[in-house]
Amino acid sequence: MKIHGLSYRPFVRLWLGALLGLGLGLGPGFGTWAGAATAFDFAQVQAQAAALAAAPYHPEPLPTPAFLKDLTPEQYAEIQDIKPLWSNTSLPFQVQFYLPGSYFHRPERISVVDADGQVERVPFRLDDFSFGILRPKDLPADLGYAGFRLLYPLNTPPYHNEFISFLGATYFRAVGKDAVYGTSARGIGIDTAQPSGEIFPYFTHIWLVKPAADAKSMTVYALMDSSVVTGAYRFVITPGDSTTVAVDATIYLRKPVQVLELAPLTSMFWHGHGRGVVAGDWHPAQHDASDLVLANGNGEWITRPLSNPLHIQTTTYSMDNPQGFGLIQEDRHFSAYQGIATQYQKRPSVWVSPEGDWGKGEVRLVEFPTNNSDMDNIDAFWVPAQAPKPGQPYHFAYTLRFFLDNDGLIPLGHPVATYLGYDVKDPSIRDVVIDFSGGALRDLPGDMPIQVHLTADNGAKILAQKLQWDKDGHFWRVKARIQPAAGVPSNVRCFLSLDGQVMSNTWTYLLHRTEVQGGQ
Numbered sequence: 001m002k003i004h005g006l007s008y009r010p011f012v013r014l015w016l017g018a019l020l021g022l023g024l025g026l027g028p029g030f031g032t033w034a035g036a037a038t039a040f041d042f043a044q045v046q047a048q049a050a051a052l053a054a055a056p057y058h059p060e061p062l063p064t065p066a067f068l069k070d071l072t073p074e075q076y077a078e079i080q081d082i083k084p085l086w087s088n089t090s091l092p093f094q095v096q097f098y099l100p101g102s103y104f105h106r107p108e109r110i111s112v113v114d115a116d117g118q119v120e121r122v123p124f125r126l127d128d129f130s131f132g133i134l135r136p137k138d139l140p141a142d143l144g145y146a147g148f149r150l151l152y153p154l155n156t157p158p159y160h161n162e163f164i165s166f167l168g169a170t171y172f173r174a175v176g177k178d179a180v181y182g183t184s185a186r187g188i189g190i191d192t193a194q195p196s197g198e199i200f201p202y203f204t205h206i207w208l209v210k211p212a213a214d215a216k217s218m219t220v221y222a223l224m225d226s227s228v229v230t231g232a233y234r235f236v237i238t239p240g241d242s243t244t245v246a247v248d249a250t251i252y253l254r255k256p257v258q259v260l261e262l263a264p265l266t267s268m269f270w271h272g273h274g275r276g277v278v279a280g281d282w283h284p285a286q287h288d289a290s291d292l293v294l295a296n297g298n299g300e301w302i303t304r305p306l307s308n309p310l311h312i313q314t315t316t317y318s319m320d321n322p323q324g325f326g327l328i329q330e331d332r333h334f335s336a337y338q339g340i341a342t343q344y345q346k347r348p349s350v351w352v353s354p355e356g357d358w359g360k361g362e363v364r365l366v367e368f369p370t371n372n373s374d375m376d377n378i379d380a381f382w383v384p385a386q387a388p389k390p391g392q393p394y395h396f397a398y399t400l401r402f403f404l405d406n407d408g409l410i411p412l413g414h415p416v417a418t419y420l421g422y423d424v425k426d427p428s429i430r431d432v433v434i435d436f437s438g439g440a441l442r443d444l445p446g447d448m449p450i451q452v453h454l455t456a457d458n459g460a461k462i463l464a465q466k467l468q469w470d471k472d473g474h475f476w477r478v479k480a481r482i483q484p485a486a487g488v489p490s491n492v493r494c495f496l497s498l499d500g501q502v503m504s505n506t507w508t509y510l511l512h513r514t515e516v517q518g519g520q
Helices: 012-018 042-054 439-443
Strands: 094-098 109-113 119-121 147-152 161-167 171-174 184-186 202-209 218-225 229-238 243-253 260-267 269-272 285-287 291-295 301-305 313-320 324-328 349-354 360-367 378-384 394-403 414-422 430-437 451-456 461-470 475-483 490-498 506-511
Touching: 042 218, 042 229, 042 243, 161 243, 171 243, 171 394, 260 324, 260 349, 260 394, 291 360, 291 414, 301 313, 301 414, 324 378, 414 506, 430 439, 430 490, 430 506, 451 461, 451 475, 475 490
Parallel strands: 109 202, 301 506
Antiparallel strands: 094 147, 109 119, 147 161, 161 171, 171 184, 184 260, 202 218, 218 229, 229 243, 243 394, 260 378, 269 285, 291 301, 291 324, 313 360, 324 349, 349 394, 360 378, 414 430, 430 475, 451 490, 461 475, 490 506
């Protein structure tokens, strides 16, 4: 389905959890600053977040009218804001708003900050929306907004195109030039894949800073609230061939949490290259991202192909002062996906670049099972080794980049494709194929004495391995046959070297014995 010309998919697993028993807590500190003597800035959002954290949490349920609440995602996509904010001006950015409905029940206040730092609430006008084939009924005049999206003359100047959307909880996703929506980001995550259940904080108030006529970036402030954490966010958003979002955040825990998740990314991996259960789908692959890539503070780069496991699977990577991590869509050829409507080859890779020293912690990858492409089943995020105490301000900053061209991101040669299979005569034996390219590897002739470093733990046996060079594609292929121990996954690692010098990322994967046809 499409929303404003870009592909849209509800985050089914996440929204169902977010909608259970949560209301809109307005709480203290919700002044509008209209006509105030001091200019509105990030410090005032931080003050509101601190005030919320110090006060009892009293959510106020604001029920969505039945007509909107019961809409399917396809019906919800019919609703369009046809009178964007600033569309009658020469400003470079425009804003469209979402109504509450379908999975997105929570209204939020939206205000504009002018050049003098004064704040004015954006008035709600139901007449600004087209309902397409829908026939709305019993909609209140003060319904309010559920989120917003920004437009900029990115693909078809001078006409404006949607390039970033904030909708539901603390979710947002963006695209650069000629891309379509895929992997999403969140302001924060709490207790993903924990037995107690995941908690979804949400943005309650948005401030849009009115851009200058020649602005290339736009600033957005957001106030976050929930039963366990509040927060103040500043987003500096710059559209382009790659769209960047610089994030500054200060959060305040109301009470301890099991897992505090910073810079979380959310994506979808159904199947591809022998990974994931196909469930009858005819496409060769369907996924928004193919790999988790990590840059450790010690200089090591790691590539972890994503999977669609049979059971919830969590993998952790301990790091000290990480240089970055992200969910990468490696293959950019239509033939790899054959999706005319889905266009997976145009889904952006998303990279997190921490600002400052994030210290010790871990990147955690959570993979949920899915049997279709309608469910985001991949989460990746940073977990600090030391979480803040309740009431203590905790500041962190990072930059997100949404991009299509991976060239230049990874300095070494790296895995550009991973294929998994199994021996039909003995399904306990797994076939593992890894293609390495890029970096200094692209300049090496095929007769160089490249060495393969392949290991497998937990009792797995490496039965065979060999290295091949493809002259036409100029990549190095590692082929291996590995037999994991029964009932125990094996962490398999592989990298290439030349004369004692590391030439590639470390490829790593959690390899299981084949449990069903198609493997994982």
